[in-house]
Amino acid sequence: MATLHSKNTARVTGLAYLALAVAGGAGFLTIRPILFEPGDPAATLAHLTDHLALARTGVVLELLVVLTQALAAAGFYRLYRESNPVSAAGIAAFGLVNSVAVLGSAALLGAAVEVAGQPFGDAPATVQLLYLVSGHLWTVGGIFFGLWLIPMGSCVSGVLRWLLVVGGVGYVLNTFASYVLPAAAGVLVVPATIGELWMIGYLLVRAPAVRPGPVAGGRLRAAG
Numbered sequence: 001m002a003t004l005h006s007k008n009t010a011r012v013t014g015l016a017y018l019a020l021a022v023a024g025g026a027g028f029l030t031i032r033p034i035l036f037e038p039g040d041p042a043a044t045l046a047h048l049t050d051h052l053a054l055a056r057t058g059v060v061l062e063l064l065v066v067l068t069q070a071l072a073a074a075g076f077y078r079l080y081r082e083s084n085p086v087s088a089a090g091i092a093a094f095g096l097v098n099s100v101a102v103l104g105s106a107a108l109l110g111a112a113v114e115v116a117g118q119p120f121g122d123a124p125a126t127v128q129l130l131y132l133v134s135g136h137l138w139t140v141g142g143i144f145f146g147l148w149l150i151p152m153g154s155c156v157s158g159v160l161r162w163l164l165v166v167g168g169v170g171y172v173l174n175t176f177a178s179y180v181l182p183a184a185a186g187v188l189v190v191p192a193t194i195g196e197l198w199m200i201g202y203l204l205v206r207a208p209a210v211r212p213g214p215v216a217g218g219r220l221r222a223a224g
Contacts, residue, residue, distance in 0.1 A: 006079060007207040013075030014203030020068035021200065027061030028138060036131045041124035048116035048127060055113045062106035069099040073148070080155045090151035094144045101141030108134040139178050142189075146171025149192055152199065160198050167192025 035055055037043035048055045073095030080088035112130040115123055146168045153164030167189070174188035 009075060009079045010203045010207040013072055013079055014200055014207075016068045016071040016075055017196070017200050017203065020065060020072055021196065023061045023064040023068060027058050027065065031055075031058040031061065032131075032135075036135070041128035044131060045116060045119075045124040045127045048112065052113065052117060055109070055116065059106055059109045059113060062102055062109060066099050066103045066106060069095055069102065073099065076152065076155075084155050087151035087154045091148050091155075094148035094151070098141050098144040098148065101137050101144065105134040105137040105141075108137070139175060142171050142175040142178075146173075146175070146192065149195065153195070156199070156202070160195065160202065163191055163195030163198060167195040 031054060035044065035047045035051065035058065037047065073092045076095070077088045077092035080091070108130045112127045112134075115126050115130070149164045149168030149171065153161045153168065156164070170188040170190070171192050174185055177188060178185040
């Protein structure tokens with residue numbers, strides 16, 4: 001029963017992680033560039049006014065990121081709390097902080113949609129500022145998205161372990177690079193992207209059964 005329980009938890013966690021990736025890709029990477037015009041507040045307001053339904057969809061997708069990030073964090077904790085309690089707590093804590101950062105971004109986008117629908121004051125500047133701060137919340141939140149990958153890596157083994165750990169460090173460095181060395185930003189997250197996709201497949205396809213028990217160095221590891 002314990003093995004079946006952990007396999008079900010792994011699959012649910014994998015589904016939440018997959019939904020997180022899809023929602024983030026559809027919202028932040030696809031809809032946001034359509035609506036937000038850097039350096040042109042009037043164009044951003046015009047895009048929102050002309051595509052209010054799309055803008056509202058962007059808010060919904062960010063809320064889905066918040067929800068699925070929180071569910072994935074809770075799922076990882078449940079999956080690894082007995083075999084690797086410290087790492088499980090780290091994944092949950094860092095994942096939830098990142099979820100809160102995106103929650104703030106979603107609120108800002110929601111406010112931008114409201115201003116676009118019922119303009120007041122300097123509406124173009126207001127909408128532009130809201131989108132700008134929203135984007136920076138995603139950027140600085142990258143620290144915690146990177147940090148949650150590091151303990152996640154310690155729960156698995158082999159190449160996947162190092163992809164997640166190195167990818168997590170890369171995500172953290174990428175956050176700083178976004179402000180001090182923008183040309184390098186983006187490249188540093190490539191290992192993390194590969195590791196995350198691999199982890200999603202690992203949870204969904206292999207559905208690792210996690211068993212308590214000592215391994216080398218007294219550590220506990222996922223079986224599967």
